[in-house]
Amino acid sequence: MNLTTLDVTVIVIYAIFIFGLAQYVSREKGGKAKDSSDYFLASKNLPWWAIGASLIAANISAEQIVGMSGSGYAIGLAIASYEWMAALTLLIVGKYFLPIFLKNHIYTMPQFLEQRYGTTIRTIMAVFWLALYVFVNLTSIVWLGSIAVTTVAGVDQDVALWALGGFALLYQVYGGLKAVALTDIVQVTLLVLGGLLISFITLSEIGGEAGFIGGFSRLTTELPGHFDMILSPDNPFYKDLPGLSVLIGGMWIANLSYWGFNQYIIQRALAAKSLAEAQKGVVFAAFLKLLMPVIVVLPGIAAVVLAPGLAKPDQAYPTMMGLLPAGILGLVFAALMAAVVASTASKINSIATIFTLDLYAKYRGIGSVAEEGVAGEGNAPGAASVGAPQAPPTGGLAANERHLVLVGRITAAVATLLALLTARPLLGNSDQAFQFIQEFSGFFTPGITVIFLLGLFWKKASEAGAIGAAVASVVLSYLFKVLLPELPFMDRMGIVFLASLALAVVLSIVFPASAGRDRITTDGISYATTKGFNVAALLVVLILVALYATWW
Numbered sequence: 001m002n003l004t005t006l007d008v009t010v011i012v013i014y015a016i017f018i019f020g021l022a023q024y025v026s027r028e029k030g031g032k033a034k035d036s037s038d039y040f041l042a043s044k045n046l047p048w049w050a051i052g053a054s055l056i057a058a059n060i061s062a063e064q065i066v067g068m069s070g071s072g073y074a075i076g077l078a079i080a081s082y083e084w085m086a087a088l089t090l091l092i093v094g095k096y097f098l099p100i101f102l103k104n105h106i107y108t109m110p111q112f113l114e115q116r117y118g119t120t121i122r123t124i125m126a127v128f129w130l131a132l133y134v135f136v137n138l139t140s141i142v143w144l145g146s147i148a149v150t151t152v153a154g155v156d157q158d159v160a161l162w163a164l165g166g167f168a169l170l171y172q173v174y175g176g177l178k179a180v181a182l183t184d185i186v187q188v189t190l191l192v193l194g195g196l197l198i199s200f201i202t203l204s205e206i207g208g209e210a211g212f213i214g215g216f217s218r219l220t221t222e223l224p225g226h227f228d229m230i231l232s233p234d235n236p237f238y239k240d241l242p243g244l245s246v247l248i249g250g251m252w253i254a255n256l257s258y259w260g261f262n263q264y265i266i267q268r269a270l271a272a273k274s275l276a277e278a279q280k281g282v283v284f285a286a287f288l289k290l291l292m293p294v295i296v297v298l299p300g301i302a303a304v305v306l307a308p309g310l311a312k313p314d315q316a317y318p319t320m321m322g323l324l325p326a327g328i329l330g331l332v333f334a335a336l337m338a339a340v341v342a343s344t345a346s347k348i349n350s351i352a353t354i355f356t357l358d359l360y361a362k363y364r365g366i367g368s369v370a371e372e373g374v375a376g377e378g379n380a381p382g383a384a385s386v387g388a389p390q391a392p393p394t395g396g397l398a399a400n401e402r403h404l405v406l407v408g409r410i411t412a413a414v415a416t417l418l419a420l421l422t423a424r425p426l427l428g429n430s431d432q433a434f435q436f437i438q439e440f441s442g443f444f445t446p447g448i449t450v451i452f453l454l455g456l457f458w459k460k461a462s463e464a465g466a467i468g469a470a471v472a473s474v475v476l477s478y479l480f481k482v483l484l485p486e487l488p489f490m491d492r493m494g495i496v497f498l499a500s501l502a503l504a505v506v507l508s509i510v511f512p513a514s515a516g517r518d519r520i521t522t523d524g525i526s527y528a529t530t531k532g533f534n535v536a537a538l539l540v541v542l543i544l545v546a547l548y549a550t551w552w
Contacts, residue, residue: 003153003154003329003330003333004326004327004329004330006326006327006330007326007327007329007330007333008330009330010327010330010331010333010334011330011333011334011337014190014334014337014338015167015334015337018171018183018186018187018338018341019167019170019171021183021186022171022172022175022179022180022182022183023174023175023179025175025178025179025182025183026174026175026176026178026179026182027175040107040176040177040267040349040352040353040356040357040408044270044271044272044273045271045273046181046182046268046271046272046273046277046281047273047277047281048272048277048278048280048281048284049185049281049284050181050182050184050185050268050281051181051268051269051271051272051277051278051280051281051282051284051285052280052281052282052283052284052285052288053181053184053185053187053188053189053284053285053288054180054181054184054268054342054346055090055265055268055269055281055282055285056184056188056191056285056288056289056292057180057184057187057188057191057338057339057342057343057346058180058184058264058265058268058342058343058346058347059086059265059343060188060191060292060295060296060339060343061141061144061145061339061340061342061343061344064292064296064339065144065148065195065295065296065317065336065339066144066145066147066148066314066317066318066336067140067144067314068080068082068083068296068297068300069296069297069299069300069303069314069316069317069320070300070312070313070314070315070316070317071240071297071300071313072226072296072297072298072299072300072301072316073300073301073303073304073310073313073316074237074313075226075231075237075240075241076223076225076226076227076228076301077226077227077228077229077293077297077301077551078228078229078230078231078237078241078246079241079297080229080292080293080297081229081241081246081247081251082251082255083289083290083292083293083296083297084289084290084293084544084547084548085246085247085251085252085255086255086258086259086286086289087286087287087289087290087540087544088286088540088541088544089252089255089256089258089259089260090259090282090283090285090286090289091282091283091286091537091540092256092260093256093259093260093266093269093282094269094278094279094282094283094529094533095279095527095529095533095537096456096527097260097456098269098275098278098279098282099275099525099526099527100456100520100522100525101266101269101270102269102270102272102274102275102278103275103521103522103524103525104520104521106270107270107353107357108126108263108267108353108354108357108358109125109129109261109262109263109266109452110122110123110125110126110129110263110354110358111357111358112452112455112520113125113451113455113466115519115520116455116461116518116519116520117451117455117461117462117463117466117513117517117518118463118513118517119362120463120467121451121463121466121467121470122358122362123358123359123362124467124470125448125451125470126354126355126358126359127359128444128470129263129354130351130354130355130359130415132441132444133264133347133350133351133354133415134351134415134418134419135418135419135422135426136426136440136441137264137347138344138347138348138351138415138416138419139419139422139423139426139427140423140427141340141343141344141347142161142164142165142168142340142344142419142420142423143161143423143424143426143427143428144314144340144427145160145161145164145336145337145340145344146158146160146161146164146423147314147315147318148317148318148321148333148336148340149163149164149337150318151315151318151319151321151322153333158424161420161423161424162420164337164340164341164344165344165416165419165420166416167341168340168341168344168345168348168416169345169348169412169413169416171341171345172345172346172348172349172412173348173409173412173413174409176349176352176405176408177267177268177271177349177353179345180342180345180346180349181268181271183342184342186338187338187339187341187342188288188342190331190334190335190338191295191335191336191338191339192288192291192295193335194331194332194334194335194336194338195294195295195296195299195332195335196294196295197324197328197331197332198295198299198317198320198321198324198332199212199294199295199298199299199302200212201323201324201328202215202298202299202302202303202306202320202323203215203216203219203298203302205302205306205323206218206219206302206305206306215302216298218305219301219302219305222305223301223304223305226301226304227301227551228551229246229547229548229551229552230243230244230246230247230548230552231243238488239486239488239489240488240489240490241488241490242488242490242491245488245490245491245494246490247548249490249491249494250442250488250489250490250491250492250493250494250497251490253445253446253449253493253494253497254441254442254445254490254493256449256453257441257445257448257449257452258441258445260452261448261449261452263350263353263354264346264347264350267349267350267353268281269281269282276530279529279530279533280532280533283532283533283536283537283540286536286537286540287536287540290540290543290544296317299316299317299320300313300316300317300320302320303316303317303319303320306319306320306323307319307320317336321333321336348412348415348416349412351411351412351415352408352409352411352412352415353408355407355408355411355415356404356407356408356411357404360404360407360411361404442477442489442490442492442493443473443474443477443478443481444470444473444474444477445473445493446473446477446493446494446496446497446500447469447470447471447472447473447474447496447500448470448473449497450469450473450497450500450501450504451466451469451470451504454466454469454501454504454505454508455520456520458508459518460508460509460512460513461504461505461508461513462507462508462511462512462513462517463513463517464507464508464510464511465503465504465505465506465507465508465511466504468500468503468504468507469500469501469503469504472496472499472500472503473496473497473500476495476496476499476500477492477493477496480492480495480496
């Protein structure tokens, strides 16, 4: 299967347009040089529509489109729980987490850990996140994207891999987060329209004269098992999605960690103009998450009828793209590449942010404009001494800022190179890359969730408890994996979370934090939300209840 000249033309026009737009919107007026706040936090001036669109663009990439379509092919609609439960999680993040983060001028998740616990846990988690982002997330995004390019365009996969990574790097290396976030509304629009188009065409192909509604009806009739939202223990994929655990168990651990405490995701909300703007952004993202299964799961289920016997489930979405006519194929292909580029660029920027601000700047004793907010109004007593900019080793703050931005750009390039070199060795033999990502991340997410939940809502939590939870999460997850290999990883996350939580509480009581160590303030914070937020939240809940009631 090859792209026609018209398809290639559409793709090239898109690539030129989106690259040019990214550079234009991220330019600094009046010859002003970018400082760390501009580069890593988009000058803390993002509007709600950019936050919501960027949350989805960062999240929905090849690992979602190709990976979840593959899981839809193998498992069915049950995999959509990752999307639908995420919508509910976003509402919790907006109502209860963001008020604390924004009140305390948090710019990275490791920085929150230092303000709340101490420097050791900040360093440990910064190193962990860098490793996870480079060798799990970034590799999976470019690898699955290269599968799609190879399947649809017939391009050698290694060529596709390096082309995607290189373009994403160039796309954001100058403008930073602003280049990514302010163009994501275009990326998401193309992604949604392209995804809906391929779902419409594949269902219409199945439905024949009855159209796409007939096609959907045929799918539910011929593949009833693929529309079970809650899998029973005798289902061959129960280990991946263990029944009620997707509603009341381990999936909550994964979702809270991903949407609430993941730099790659939460960085958009931290760069908001205000708390109200951030909350509107997460509501927008929640509604988009409700729509995502139509885009990323249905084509995979349709492939069971249209392309049975695929060698690997992850080939489902690219194969369905082959049904599209010339020109339309180019548009949908551009939409898929939009998702890959947007997510890759977001991940690269977050890697650069954590390394530069949480490791390099702290090690060198360099202050930054990005940190000035930490010493600003509304912080707990003593906060200024921790987060306030320090004198740089040489030169003034302006030179210091240029240096940090340069370090960020170099970090972005190195991280991209490492991901491209390790993608094939790490993922080349994986049948369902999305499930691989979930299970590997599940070793760490219970501990992360414990550390942040206690840090946000239990003042007695100490650094000893936080470190204990982090270590216990990895050790216990590994032991369960080895000793009880048949235990579903989602159930494993729930059990490990409870054990890590208990350990963190005990250690915090036995080894309490020193007086004044906690510099995160919750004084004066109101968790009340606007009428618009409350109405939207209720609507999301009602839609979720209807969806699960229909396909229980």
